[in-house]
Structures are given as structure tokens and as C-alpha cells.
Amino acid sequence: MFEAVAFYLFAFLTIAMFFITVTTSHALYALTALAAGMIFISAFFFILGADFLGAIQIIVYTGAVMALYAFGMMFFDTTRELKEKQGNKLIVTGLATLAAILTVVIVAAPMVSENIVAFYPAIENVGNTQNVGLVLFTKYLVPFELAAVMLLVAMIAGIVLAGKKMDISITLLDDKEIEEELNKKVLS
Amino acid sequence: MEIGLNHYLVLSTILFAIGLVGVMRRKNLLLLFFATEILLNAVNIAFAAISHYYGDLTGQMFAFFVIAIAASEVAVGLGLLIVWYKRHGSIDLDALTTMKG
Amino acid sequence: MEKYLYIALFAPLVSSLFSALFTATPKKLFTGIVASLLIFSAFVSSSILLMHILEGGEPIHVTMMTWMATGDLYIPFGFVVDQVSVTMMMVVTLVSTIVHVYSIGYMDHDKGFNRFFSWLSAFVFSMMVLVMSDNYAGLFIGWEGVGLCSWGLIGFWFHKESATWAANEAFIMNRIADLGMLIGIFLVYWNTGTLQYDEAFAAMPYLDTATLTWMGIFLFIGAMGKSAQFPLHTWLADAMEGPTPVSALIHAATMVTAGVYLVIRSGALYDLIPNVGLFIASLGAFVALFAASMALVNRDMKRIIAYSTLSQLGYMFAAAGLGAYWVALFHLMAHAFFKALLFLGAGNVMHAMHDELDPFKMGGLKKVMKWTWIMMTVASLALAGIFPFAGFFSKDTILEAAFAEHHFVIYGVLLFTAGLTAFYSFRLVALIFHGEERYKIFGIHPHEAYRFMLIAMSPLLILAMIAGIFQEPFFNMVEEILHAHEYHIHSHVTLWIMLVGTQVFVALAILYAYKKYANSRITVPDGTSAIENSFMYKLLFNQYYIPYAYEEYIVKPYREISDVFWHKVDLKIVDATVDGIAGIIYGTGEKTRDMQSGNLSTMLRWMVVGLITLLSLAVIFGLAVKYSDEILALLSALGV
Secondary structure, rough: HHHHHHHOOOOOOHHHHHHHHHOEEEEHHHHHHHHHHHHHHHHHHHOOOOOOHHHHHHHHHHHHHHHHEEEEHHHHOOOOOOOOOOHHHHHHHHHHHHHHHHHHHHHHHHOOOOOOOOEEEEOOOOOOHHHHHHHHHHHHHHHHHHHHHHHHHHHHHHHEEEEEEEEOOOOOOOHHHHHHHHHHHHOO | OOOOHHHHHHHHHHHHHHHHHHHHHHEHHHHHHHHHHHHHHHHHHHHHHHHHHHEEEEHHHHHHHHHHHHHHHHHHHHHHHHHHHHOOOEHHHHOOOOOOO | HHHHHHHHHHHHHHHHHHHHOOOOOOOHHHHHHHHHHHHHHHHHHHHHHHHHOOOOOEEEEEEEEEEEEEEEEEEEEEEEOOOHHHHHHHHHHHHHHHHHHHHHHHHHOOOOHHHHHHHHHHHHHHHHHHHOOOHHHHHHHHHHHHHHHHHHHOOOOOOOOOHHHHHHHHHHHHHHHHHHHHHHHHHHHHHHOOOOOHHHHHHHHOHHHHHHHHHHHHHHHHHHHHOOOOOOEEEEHHHHHHHHHHHHHHHHOHHHHHHHHHHHHOHHHHHHHHHHHHHHHHHHHHHHHHHHHHHHOOOOOOHHHHHHHHHHHHHHHHHHOOOOHHHHHHHHHHHHHHHHHHHHHHHHHHHHHHOOOOHHOOOOOHHHHHHHHHHHHHHHHHOOOOOOOOOHHHHHHHHHHHOOOOHHHHHHHHHHHHHHHHHHHHHHHHHHHHHHHHHHHOOOOOOOOHHHHHHHHHHHHHHHHHHHHOOOOHHHHHHOOOOOOOOOOHHHHHHHHHHHHHHHHHHHHHHHHHHHHOOOOOOOOOOOOOOOOOOOHHHHHHHHHHHHHHHHHHHHHHHHHHHHHHHHHHHHHHHHHHHHHHHHHHHHHHHHHHHHHHHHHHHHHHHHHHHHHHHHHHHHHHHHHHOHHHHHHHHHHOOO
């Protein structure tokens, strides 16, 4: 019973938040609504007993990703109201609705087989985090390492793309030389 | 009332559809990225739900990796966006039609 | 023995290909010499084969390879050397060799020297294929080949519009007749199941008369085109636009006789349908008279000789139509000799008179061109049928055959034509060689032809004189294959009256011609004399206005219809359809180009559209899989 209440409540909230994200003309409101939506999704993860995933969702998504977006918003100066030339609204909503209906039809059709065998069944009597840890570092080790490498690559890419001219190393020069470099830039 | 797998899947579909609307509608690149996040989250819900109802941890693993990838995607995407903004001064979609076929 | 067959058949082809290598280069003497030597080797092979057949040897039959073997149709590349074909081979190669050697001199200053020999040898090859083939299909190949080479040779000087027009006319008229011939060949195959001569003729007696009649008529239509019988005769006179050696070879000795050869070859068929034979004979007699009448007043030297050829072809068809195939063949052979001689002599005269063709502008040339005068006179005597020259034996036998078969009308017509023939031949000879030298007014300085050309013509001269003695051995040779029989007039008295009477009649005609045209009062007619304005003269001079009628009532309307078809049908319908299809494809491309607008938002929408398409496909296939049994039942109920 509690589960049903929680589910419906959070479902309604999530849908409302995401709806605001896609329809508002204020960029700031969109960002805020998105962040709120992320939190509510993590609530779903907790309802489903995926504790580790829920925590990760909050930390990574709401914490890191949203922070990134906030910085991005500051950079692009999108605090003003957006002027967006909209195309045909009917096509957009119509297409989306159609996609949704089709997916539901596919998914809600009688399940192909009722006797799906679980590959990596959860072990009883241990917490979710422990389960996740067990599976992650044994069966999913290689993807884990690869994901780590990928994150490293993304980080470096982010630095390179967004950084200013980096031919002067501020840490290795002392103050006087830094002054000279800056003056040179001002005069030229 | 019993909440079954179907409920979660319908919810996930609705969220996915909202995300599609956002993707199709938004003309500002940054807000387009927001819509993409919505898509990814909807799919995560579906994975977690299936994992719960079948007692299989595979779904959660999938969702986990999706989150990792989404994070790195945001990093790189924003970096590219910055470079573009520096060059063209605007991030409006209708303005960046240089690859006209 | 087979190797002689192959040499005779392929030496002309080698010659043609060899000369074809040099068509783009200026005159090279050795092309002419090599070509002549190769054709001469073909002649030697033909003579050896002739000896072999004369001594009673078996006809030689070779099958080189299969051309078509589909279903019931079997056509091989087969060649046969029997009595009929070896006669034709000998005639063709002999005249060809002489013409080749003659052309070395005649085409001396021509730019297209090499090209000429290539075409000429190609023609000889096609003619050999025609006469040596052992089935109707091979005959047809040769038929078309000689038509093509004749086109190339008539239109040899292609920068002259009259020449190209004449070449086209010849080819097109031949083509019209070929349609009839093709229908005839189809009928032969359809009813007898084969195109080989021996098998087809063996099967023919079992067919009904109506079918055989149609076969015979259609095959004869083909012969009509090739041998220029009425009404497809206008091309022969116009074909004189080509060089004179061409006229000598093609339009005297070989191509025009292909039609006669066809009728002779199909003798077994025409024996079964004597009515068609009678029609052929009547048409032949008519043409003989018709052509002779037009030659009476003509003022073009080569055209007179061309009409003479036409007339003699009529004689040959008359003989063949009456069932006297061996007589037709014999006359074909003799005629080839003296007609080629006439043409070559005319070539000499033309060269001497700088291509002047009007005999009224010549005269008294016998002083300057003695040998040509002798040759042309002998040839004309042979043509007229004076004893003991060649023409007497062949023409008189035709007259005898007509008389003996009790076709007196044909006999009368042919007899009268013989007189006309003598008259116009000697009119020509008298105007050119006797009387005053009218050419001096026009400042022309004639000279005799090269010595080697005269030497080349001499075999024809000798043969024109003595060919008569070959009649008996010839008869014996072809007796069996052509069901030949000698013609006996019942009473000796009648026979002698006929012979002597014919000779007297002909001699009188010759003397009258000499009297009228070999005196010094002849002037160049300038269109004002009374005779020239008389109705008969105008009618004959304009060839009975037949070419004019063809032009007005057939060519012009046809051109109009073609124009209509071009503008209304081809351009508006066919082209429009094709362009329309292309236009639709272009339009579709233009419209779908908008998909690639470069606008990310639009592209994302298209992506969602694609996604929906895939989802729908998934739903449909899922449903199909789930209800596959019911779907199969439904389809089988519909009968798929």
C-alpha cells in the first residue's frame, strides 16, 4: 500500500518536473526542474530496492551533471528568456505520442516467455550494495575498467576543449615572469 | 493496488515520450542536452524495474553504466558547445545549418 | 577437293580484309594487285572444281559448323559445289578477276583506290556465299551481303548526292523485295521443317498446291527486287552512278543474276507450280520488251547498257519460268561475258571522253580507240544474237523453248525484243565509234585505255565469241540436276524458218541502226526537233514516267507520314514518357533534399519518424508471428 502511494506520488512529480523542463521558456526553470526530476527518479530506485543505484543517481547525476549544466548556463548567458521559433507543435506531440503508444503496445503485449532465467541472481540476506559490489567486480570487471578509462578520456577532452591558451605554465614560473607574460599580452 | 512491472514500464515510456518531445522541440542546444538527459533517465527506470521484478542484477548494472556514460557525454558535449559558442557566438539550432545537404 | 572450295570461298574475303586495312591511306598499288591475285586464285579453284564436276565427279558438300540449332530449327554453315553452283562460281570469279585487274587502271587517279578494292572483294565473297550455300538461310546471308556491297559501291563517290541517292534507292528497293523473300523462306521452313535445299525439295511434292504457290510467289518477289524486274526496276538504271567496273561486275554479271539463280535453284519447286512459272515467264517477256523500248531513245551510254541488262534478265526469267532452267543458266553465263565486256568498253570510252556520257557528243572514235571499238562491236553482235557468237546459242534456245512449249505470245514478244536489242545496241556503237568526230566541238582529246586493261578484257572477248561451243557439254553436265531436256521443234522446216528468219530480222535491225546513226548528218539534239517533242519519245525518254510516279505517289506521302510520326508520336509521346520518368525521379530527389537541411532540430524529428517506423515494423512482425497459422489458412483460402 505504501508502495503504491509512493509510486503514484513520485510518478506524478517526475512527469510534472520533466514536462516543465521541455516546455518552459526560462532556461533557469528548466535546469531547476531537471535537477528536481533527477532526485525523484532516485526515489524510484530506492523503491525498487536498488539502493546503490539510487545513491549513485543522486551523487553523479544531480550533483555532478547538474552542476556542469549550471556552469554551462552561466557561460552561455542563458538566464534571459529564450526566443525559440517553434515549428509545428502538432507534429511534435503527435510523433511523440505515437512512439509512446507503439512502445507500450510492444511492451504490454503478453510476455514472450514467462520463464526467464536470471543471469546474475541477487543473493539473499545481503544488502543491495554488497550484491552490486560482488557482481561489479567479478562479472563486470572489464566494462568497469573501460568505463573508468572513458571517464578519464572525457575529462581530458573537457579540459582541452574548454581551456584557454595553455602554453604558459603558471605553476612553474615565479611571479615576475608571470607579470611580464601578462603585460606582453596586454601590449600586443 | 499491486504495482507490477507494467506500471513501471508505462511510466518509463511516458517519460521517454516527454524526452522525445523535448528533443524535437528545443532549439537551444543546451536545453536539447537537458532533454537527452530525460531520455536516459527514463530508460534507467525501466532497467531498474525489470531487474527488480526478475531478481536479476543485470538491469542495475546496465543502469549503472548508463549513468557513467551519460556523465562523460555531458563533459565532452559541453566542451564542444563551448568551442562552438566561442566561434559562432550563438547556440541557436536554426543558426547552425552549415551542413546543408 | 574441299580445299579448292575453301580457297574459292575465302580468298575474296581475305582480299577484302587486306584491302580494308588501307582504306584510310592514299592509293597503294599493291592493294589492287594483291586483290586481283587473290580473286584469280579463287578463279583457278573454281575452274578446278568445274573440271572435277565435268568429268562426272560427285558434288562436294561441306558443313563448316552449325549456325543455329534451336528447337526444330537446324541451320548449318554448309556449302555445296554441284553443277549449278560451279557454273555460277566460274562465271563470278572469272568476271571478278577481270574487273579487278581492269579497276587497277580505271581507278588510277581515284582517292578511294584501296577502299574500292575492299568493297569489290567483299562483294565477290558475298556472291560466293550466295551461290555456294546449301540452304536458304545461307543464300539469304549472301543476298543481303551483295545488297550491302552494291550499296557501298554504287555510292562509292559518296560526296556526290546523286550517287548516295542512287545507292539508297538500290538498297531500299532490294529491302522491300527481301521482305517477300523472307516470307517465302519462312513458308518453306514452316511447311517442310528444314531450309536445306535437298531436304526441302524432297518434302515439297507432298504439300498442297496453294502453299506451294504462295512459296513460289514470295520467293519470286525477292528475285524481282534483286534482278530488277518490273515494278522494282528503277534502281538499276540509277545504279549507273557508281564506277563503271562496278556496273560491269554487279549489274551485268553477278548481283542481278542472283534472282535468276534463286529461281533456277528452286526449280524443283517451280516445276510443281507451272502457273506461277507461266506468270514469271510472262513478266520476264514483258520486262524484256519494256526495257528495250526505254533504251531506244536514251542518251546516256551506261543507261542504255543497263536497260539492255534489264532486258536480258527478262529473257532469263522467261526461260526459267517456262521450265527451261538450263537455258536460263546458259544464257546467264553467256550474257555475263558479253555484257561485262560492253560495260568495260564503255568504261574505256568514258575515261577517254572525260566522263562524258552522251553518245551524241562522241563519234568517230574508232580511229582513236581501235581495240575498244572491236571489243564493243563483238559484244554487241553477241548481244544481238548473230551466229556464231555466244548470244545466238543462248537466245535462240530460249526462243525455241518458248515456241516448242506453244507459248506463242511470249515467243512473239521475245522475237520482237531481239530486233529492238540489235537496234539500240548498234545505235550506241554507231553513235560512239562511227560518223563524224563530234567531240571536237567540246575540246576533248580522247586516247585509248592502258594496254593492261585491254589485255584484261581479252578473255571476255574470246569467250563472247566462242562460248557457244560450250552449249553441248553444258547441257550434258546439268542434264540430270535440272531435269533438262532439249527442245525439238517438230518439223525441220519450221526450225529453219525460225533460225534464218530471226537472223535476217536482227541483221535488218542492225543495218537500219547503222544507216540512221553512222552518217555525218548527226548533230547533238538540243530539244527542238520534232521527234524529241513527240509523245512517244517523251514517254520513253522519261522511262514511262515511272520514277516520277514513285516519287510523287509513294515517296512524298511516306515522308509526310514519317514526319508526322516523328513529331507527334516520337517526340510527344515516347520522348515525353521517358523524360517524364526521369523528371519524376529528379523531382523526388529535389523534395527529399529538404530532409538534409542541416537543421539539427529537423533531423531529430526525422529520426523520431524513423524510430516510429521501426517500432511499427516490430509490432507488425510480432503480430504476424503470433498469428502465423491463421494467416497461412487465409492465404491458402485465397488460392495463393
